[in-house]
Amino acid sequence: MISLSKACALAAACAVVLTACGSSAGTSGSATPTASVDVGKASPVTPLDAAVTARAKKQGSVLLYTNADAQQTAPITKAFEAKYPGIKLRVLNMNDAQTFQRYATETATGVRTADVVMATDSVGMLDFVRKGNVLDYTDPNLKNLPGYAQLAPGVVAVSEDPLVAVYNTALIPKKKQPKDLASLARLSTSIKGKVGTTDISNPQSFGAVSSYVSQQGDAGWKNLQALGPNTKVESGNGNLMQKLAQGEYQAAYFVSGSVRALIEDQKAAKILNYTYLKDATPLLPRAVAVTKKAASPDAAKLFVNFLLSVEGQQAACKGGFTPYRDGVDCAYGLPAVEAVVGADNVVLGGYPKDIVKNKATIVERWKKAYDR
Amino acid sequence: MKHRRRLLSTNASHYLLWALALLVIVGPLAPVAAASLWSTPLYDSGGHFTWDNFHALFTDGGWWTAVGNSILFAALNTAASIVVGVACAVFLTRTDIPGRRILTTLLLLPIALPGLVLIVGWAAMWTPAGFASSWLETNTFLSMPVDLYSIPGMAMVGMTVASPTVFLLCRGTMLSIDPALEDAARTLGAGPLRSLLSVSLPLLRPAITNAALLVFALSMEVLGLPLILGYSSKINLISTYLYDHWTNDAQQGLVSAGAVFLLVAVAGLLVLRNRLVGDTARFTTTTGKPTGVRVLKLGWVRWLVSGGLALFLTVSVVVPLAGVVLAAFTSILSPFISPWSVLTLDNFSAVFDNALYTSSIVNSLLIAGVGGALTTLVIAVLSVIAHRSRFRFRGSLQQGMLWPRMMPALVTGMAFFWSFALLDKSGAIRSSLWGIGIAFAVRSLALGYSAFYPALAAIGADLDHAARTSGASWWTAMRTVVFRLVAPAMGASFVLLFVAMLNDAEPAVFLVTDKTPVLGLTMLQLAATSIGGSVAALGVIQMVITLVVLGAGRALLGVRPRA
Numbered sequence: 001m002i003s004l005s006k007a008c009a010l011a012a013a014c015a016v017v018l019t020a021c022g023s024s025a026g027t028s029g030s031a032t033p034t035a036s037v038d039v040g041k042a043s044p045v046t047p048l049d050a051a052v053t054a055r056a057k058k059q060g061s062v063l064l065y066t067n068a069d070a071q072q073t074a075p076i077t078k079a080f081e082a083k084y085p086g087i088k089l090r091v092l093n094m095n096d097a098q099t100f101q102r103y104a105t106e107t108a109t110g111v112r113t114a115d116v117v118m119a120t121d122s123v124g125m126l127d128f129v130r131k132g133n134v135l136d137y138t139d140p141n142l143k144n145l146p147g148y149a150q151l152a153p154g155v156v157a158v159s160e161d162p163l164v165a166v167y168n169t170a171l172i173p174k175k176k177q178p179k180d181l182a183s184l185a186r187l188s189t190s191i192k193g194k195v196g197t198t199d200i201s202n203p204q205s206f207g208a209v210s211s212y213v214s215q216q217g218d219a220g221w222k223n224l225q226a227l228g229p230n231t232k233v234e235s236g237n238g239n240l241m242q243k244l245a246q247g248e249y250q251a252a253y254f255v256s257g258s259v260r261a262l263i264e265d266q267k268a269a270k271i272l273n274y275t276y277l278k279d280a281t282p283l284l285p286r287a288v289a290v291t292k293k294a295a296s297p298d299a300a301k302l303f304v305n306f307l308l309s310v311e312g313q314q315a316a317c318k319g320g321f322t323p324y325r326d327g328v329d330c331a332y333g334l335p336a337v338e339a340v341v342g343a344d345n346v347v348l349g350g351y352p353k354d355i356v357k358n359k360a361t362i363v364e365r366w367k368k369a370y371d372r
Numbered sequence: 373m374k375h376r377r378r379l380l381s382t383n384a385s386h387y388l389l390w391a392l393a394l395l396v397i398v399g400p401l402a403p404v405a406a407a408s409l410w411s412t413p414l415y416d417s418g419g420h421f422t423w424d425n426f427h428a429l430f431t432d433g434g435w436w437t438a439v440g441n442s443i444l445f446a447a448l449n450t451a452a453s454i455v456v457g458v459a460c461a462v463f464l465t466r467t468d469i470p471g472r473r474i475l476t477t478l479l480l481l482p483i484a485l486p487g488l489v490l491i492v493g494w495a496a497m498w499t500p501a502g503f504a505s506s507w508l509e510t511n512t513f514l515s516m517p518v519d520l521y522s523i524p525g526m527a528m529v530g531m532t533v534a535s536p537t538v539f540l541l542c543r544g545t546m547l548s549i550d551p552a553l554e555d556a557a558r559t560l561g562a563g564p565l566r567s568l569l570s571v572s573l574p575l576l577r578p579a580i581t582n583a584a585l586l587v588f589a590l591s592m593e594v595l596g597l598p599l600i601l602g603y604s605s606k607i608n609l610i611s612t613y614l615y616d617h618w619t620n621d622a623q624q625g626l627v628s629a630g631a632v633f634l635l636v637a638v639a640g641l642l643v644l645r646n647r648l649v650g651d652t653a654r655f656t657t658t659t660g661k662p663t664g665v666r667v668l669k670l671g672w673v674r675w676l677v678s679g680g681l682a683l684f685l686t687v688s689v690v691v692p693l694a695g696v697v698l699a700a701f702t703s704i705l706s707p708f709i710s711p712w713s714v715l716t717l718d719n720f721s722a723v724f725d726n727a728l729y730t731s732s733i734v735n736s737l738l739i740a741g742v743g744g745a746l747t748t749l750v751i752a753v754l755s756v757i758a759h760r761s762r763f764r765f766r767g768s769l770q771q772g773m774l775w776p777r778m779m780p781a782l783v784t785g786m787a788f789f790w791s792f793a794l795l796d797k798s799g800a801i802r803s804s805l806w807g808i809g810i811a812f813a814v815r816s817l818a819l820g821y822s823a824f825y826p827a828l829a830a831i832g833a834d835l836d837h838a839a840r841t842s843g844a845s846w847w848t849a850m851r852t853v854v855f856r857l858v859a860p861a862m863g864a865s866f867v868l869l870f871v872a873m874l875n876d877a878e879p880a881v882f883l884v885t886d887k888t889p890v891l892g893l894t895m896l897q898l899a900a901t902s903i904g905g906s907v908a909a910l911g912v913i914q915m916v917i918t919l920v921v922l923g924a925g926r927a928l929l930g931v932r933p934r935a
Contacts (some may be wrong), residue, residue, distance in 0.1 A: 063886070069901045090886040095898055097619040098881055101415075105786065105882060108415035109793035111802075170708040199603070201620040235603040235612075238899045238907075241490075245706040245903060248501040262903055267703035267714045340408045372606060 020146035037335040042310045042327025046140035052298045061088040062303045065099045066118035067203075068286075072258070079315035080306050086110045087299055093174035096121035096203045100128055102158045107133075107293050116293035116303055118158060118286060121203035122210070122361050125287050134324060135290040135297065141308035143208040145325055148285075151350045157285035157319035158307055160348065161339050162257045163276045164281070166241070172248040174273060181280035183213075184253060188230035195231045196249040198242050200366045202215040204237075204284060208254040210362050211282035221365065223280075227253075228369035245271055253277065260332055261320045276340045283337075283348060286321065324348075382846040386763040393754055396814055397772045399795075400787035401635070404779060408628035412781040414790065429633070437894075438613040441523060445598075445609060446591035448527035450532055450584050456531065457538025458573075464539075465546050466568065467668045469678040474612035478685045479539060482532045482920040483867070486875040487596045488895055489911025493692035493902055494520060494529050495600070496705055503698075504691050506707045521605045526597050532688050533602040534590070537819075538583040540864045545579045545826050546572070549657045551666040564668050575657055578649045579826035581663070586822040589638050593778055595878070610634065614780045627783060634778040646770075652759075652829040662693065665852060699908035719909035723849045728889055729910065733917070735805055736891035740874035741921065743809040743900055747873075748866045750813075752858065756850045759828045760836060768819075777818035779876030783817055789882040803885050816872040820865040827861030828854070867922060874918065 317330035412419030877892025
């Protein structure tokens with residue numbers, strides 16, 4: 001046993017040493033914009049007042065629970081800590097359901113909990129607000145942000161994350177890749193079982209479906225019902241992308257926009273191509289809110305203020321978020337999406353109307369269409 | 373003879389240890405039982421006692437479908453891994469087939485890999501669109517007969533990890549069987565194979581039933597496999613059913629009711645095991661006389677057996693492992709792109725450049741190494757109380773060591789959070805690696821205990837009695853006689869615990885902080901957002917570390933997973 005395991009260990013150790021010696025910075029920077037898009041003019045900076053900033057510096061840290069992963073939050077952490085030395089941004093990554101459950105469990109037991117939460121799940125966040133867990137205050141940035149940025153009292157959108165369609169270019173050549181969901185639905189009948197999406201229990205998937213059907217109404221449901229029998233459903237994005245790359249699937253829709261950064265890398269682009277569907281590019285607001293039981297409320301407000309500023313949105317862009325305010329130069333920003341989809345087809349709003357009330361019916365109807 | 377006053381009588385020490393064990397094991401179960409009988413989640417105020425959760429669970433058709441699927445999956449997995457594991461235990465330890473050491477190493481490799489990464493390897497190679505399947509179909513007349521996205525397919529993948537576990541649990545007994553017993557059969561005219569099969573194999577009964585119980589129980593609660601392979605085929609197992617309801621509807625009561633159901637089920641299985649094994653004194657093989665290992669000569673058949681095993685291990689271990697390595701060293705793994713054109717070390721540099729990943733590795737190593745060793749000792753002590761003493765409540769210890777594993781991991785994590793929050797107001801344990809370590813350790817007690825049970829059953833009672841008649845106290849007899857004899861079982865237990873605690877993820881969801889990340893959770897987060905390369909890279913690093921640690925343990929302590 002020693003001989004083989006030693007050989008393995010030696011081989012891997014060599015690879016590891018080579019890597020450690022010759023590696024460059026690991027994080028991929030943002031890709032250069034493919035076409036120059038007009039991003040508008042940046043508004044003047046709107047900082048918090050000096051008293052809040054002073055208290056924030058005394059508090060010394062901000063605890064953030066978010067569904068964004070380490071690579072996405074790294075540029076934000078770097079920029080925030082550079083701007084406010086002395087305040088540490090502590091990030092804990094977990095999915096939306098865990099964020100809210102953990103907050104509830106920690107407050108029920110009197111344990112230190114999050115100062116700021118950042119989540120995508122619309123119903124989860126609205127329930128969170130309804131239970132009185134969010135600090136209702138107005139950040140000075142709001143007066144320069146579009147109206148749809150305010151999602152609920154105390155809850156603001158940090159990013160408008162699009163969902164995209166991804167194709168396997170070896171199986172569906174670029175020219176034949178459908179540019180809208182209706183054509184994809186038609187194509188799906190001939191490639192039954194080779195189209196993939198994620199389950200509606202996934203907050204991003206639910207957000208996508210709810211946004212799409214509230215925009216398109218019954219015509220949208222018709223498309224989903226046409227796609228349903230031909231689509232296979234995965235539990236997460238990771239599986240979906242892996243199977244798509246292997247050729248198990250030829251197309252995938254309502255995929256989280258975070259795959260864009262992975263595909264812009266040349267190697268993956270050999271086989272995967274993403275596109276914003278003209279009639280179905282839901283924009284999911286990524287909500288940020290300061291919590292009522294925050295141990296560092298002023299530092300939290302300072303962080304939110306930074307995140308919503310032009311500087312903060314630039315940092316968020318580097319992490320793969322989709323900034324929407326004017327003056328932020330970003331290859332993945334809202335203007336870039338609008339350039340492809342058409343400004344009229346992009347539906348910007350807060351959460352869909354009555355989303356909490358309608359969640360059960362939407363999920364029921366989806367499950368019937370997809371036979372789950 | 374000088375009569376030394378002991379600080380604590382043996383019986384009192386048993387009670388003390390029993391109470392501590394119960395605190396740590398049953399303590400977390402209490403919030404779960406409470407949650408199952410309460411109408412609102414524990415963190416919400418109000419609510420009342422109710423049977424509604426159980427009612428909702430038992431009237432849900434989806435639940436019973438999931439139970440049926442789970443039983444089928446568990447049965448297939450157990451049957452296959454017992455057959456393979458025992459056959460390997462017999463052939464690789466007691467016969468002279470060529471290449472035994474390499475085959476043993478190959479068989480044991482999957483244990484060193486985290487489950488998620490092993491599935492990545494299988495998915496890359498043997499799924500209908502995988503590398504190996506496509507290669508087979510285009511270049512040969514063969515094709516992969518089993519669809520990985522079905523229950524038999526999942527059982528096949530599960531078997532790759534379960535059969536080395538069975539092998540480890542049976543090998544100790546296999547090696548300790550007194551050749552005199554087989555010689556007795558030989559003097560009556562039985563051939564070497566017949567004596568092996570009719571004398572030694574039945575002596576494995578405690579080990580086999582114990583291993584079957586463990587594999588069956590683990591199959592009922594495994595989550596990663598059905599979530600990745602079964603989801604798109606709409607195969608719901610108990611674990612995915614409970615996971616779904618926990619994360620998506622926050623139905624803590626319903627899920628806790630499901631957890632209670634699983635606990636009752638495993639309690640029943642344990643009673644069944646004890647019934648099937650019966651009086652363990654019949655299976656005593658270690659009796660104080662020196663024994664050697666008699667190797668059975670198979671003649672020319674040995675080449676066939678060796679070839680068969682090699683082929684089997686190539687398909688089930690080498691090919692998926694190659695898939696993992698390929699995925700780790702390429703930026704995207706796909707049959708449509710030649711892997712040589714996308715070779716890269718970026719996945720590894722992404723791991724090493726990120727402080728989160730490197731500190732996850734360090735934290736998990738600490739938890740698994742230190743925690744694994746401490747837990748092995750604790751299990752050793754509890755097992756001897758449970759099986760070698762006259763302690764009144766020793767049966768409850770046997771049950772207690774199995775129960776925590778059966779609960780869904782998320783539920784265990786929540787339960788521990790509540791227990792820590794209520795018992796440790798300062799939060800010192802809860803937010804440190806100790807808290808996570810305790811949660812992981814309790815969850816993996818079943819694995820360590822399974823390694824001890826057959827070893828203890830094999831040691832003749834006359835050995836500790838000999839020590840007692842010489843005046844040793846019960847503890848001295850255990851320490852000087854029994855523990856020495858179960859050293860191989862301690863090694864096997866440490867191996868299983870180390871690997872399990874290195875990879876565990878969900879129990880830490882409520883306990884982990886930004887300062888104490890653990891590898892399992894980091895890997896899950898990576899899996900959710902990347903295209904597989906970084907997960908594979910992390911898995912390769914973890915496998916190398918595991919092999920190095922186990923190899924170092926063997927060199928330093930002489931404690932080996934085999935006798």
